Amino acid sequence: MELETAGERKEAREMTNEETDQELYKQYLEGENKAFEELVIRHKNNMIYFISRYTKNIQIAEDISQDVFVYLLMNKNQYDFQYSFKTYLYRIAKCRAINYLKREKRVIPMDDMANIYVEDKALEETIFKEEKAQNLRKVINQLKPDYQAVIYLTSFEGLKYKEVAKVMNKNINQIKVLINRAKKKIRILLEKEGFSYEG
Numbered sequence: 366m367e368l369e370t371a372g373e374r375k376e377a378r379e380m381t382n383e384e385t386d387q388e389l390y391k392q393y394l395e396g397e398n399k400a401f402e403e404l405v406i407r408h409k410n411n412m413i414y415f416i417s418r419y420t421k422n423i424q425i426a427e428d429i430s431q432d433v434f435v436y437l438l439m440n441k442n443q444y445d446f447q448y449s450f451k452t453y454l455y456r457i458a459k460c461r462a463i464n465y466l467k468r469e470k471r472v473i474p475m476d477d478m479a480n481i482y483v484e485d486k487a488l489e490e491t492i493f494k495e496e497k498a499q500n501l502r503k504v505i506n507q508l509k510p511d512y513q514a515v516i517y518l519t520s521f522e523g524l525k526y527k528e529v530a531k532v533m534n535k536n537i538n539q540i541k542v543l544i545n546r547a548k549k550k551i552r553i554l555l556e557k558e559g560f561s562y563e564g
Contacts, residue, residue, distance in 0.1 A: 386450035394441060405434055408451070411522065412458050418517070419462035429461045436461075452528035455518070459532055504554040512547035515540060 384392075384400075386407070392400035409430055417426035436457060437444075444453050505516060511533070518529045530540045 387446060390444060390446075390450055401438070404450070408454055409434070412454065415455060415517070415522070416458050416462045418513070419459075419466060425465065426462075429465055430458065432461055433457050448531060449524075449528055451522070452524065452531045455522070455524070455528075455532045504551055507554060508547055508550055511543055512550060515543045516547050516551075519544060 384403075386404060389400040389404050393404070412433065413423065413426045413430045416429050417423050420426050420429065433454065437454075444450065505513060508516070514533060515529060518524045518532060519526070524532070526537050526540045526544075530537045533540065535543075
């Protein structure tokens with residue numbers, strides 16, 4: 366699966382006039398294939414990145430991403446509109462990635478988050494220089510896989526706690542605890558590196 370060009374993204378935006386994912390999915394269910402193409406263009410790059418955190422291989426992540434979209438095509442009526450489309454998509458992606466790891470008998474934690482740019486305002490205000498940003502990525506890389514996942518999904522993907530809970534098969538209270546613990550751990554690790562953190 367090739368990453369889309371800027372022209373494809375622009376054309377897709379013009380076609381949809383910024384319609385929501387759910388609106389596009391409804392159009393797809395009504396027979397509008399261009400709507401499904403727009404969903405693929407909107408989500409495939411971030412989904413490939415998310416899956417690659419599990420597989421550690423971009424080509425395999427691309428294949429799994431393609432498999433996710435094929436699953437959507439084959440099971441188009443299974444989406445429950447009470448959840449966001451993005452939550453549904455990432456849940457399928459996570460399950461497919463884990464299934465791949467089981468088939469390959471690999472146990473690879475999500476411990477390589479060096480390229481994540483955390484968008485949490487408390488973290489951004491703390492990290493003013495590139496050196497500090499590198500230390501933050503280094504710290505995130507040291508977190509447990511579940512901590513990395515909640516930081517990625519909430520800060521980078523912008524998912525709400527309810528959506529993250531659905532993706533990770535946990536309840537909202539468990540997600541709140543994971544986020545709280547992840548931020549505490551980030552604070553401790555940053556302070557060890559000589560940086561302050563107010564989260």
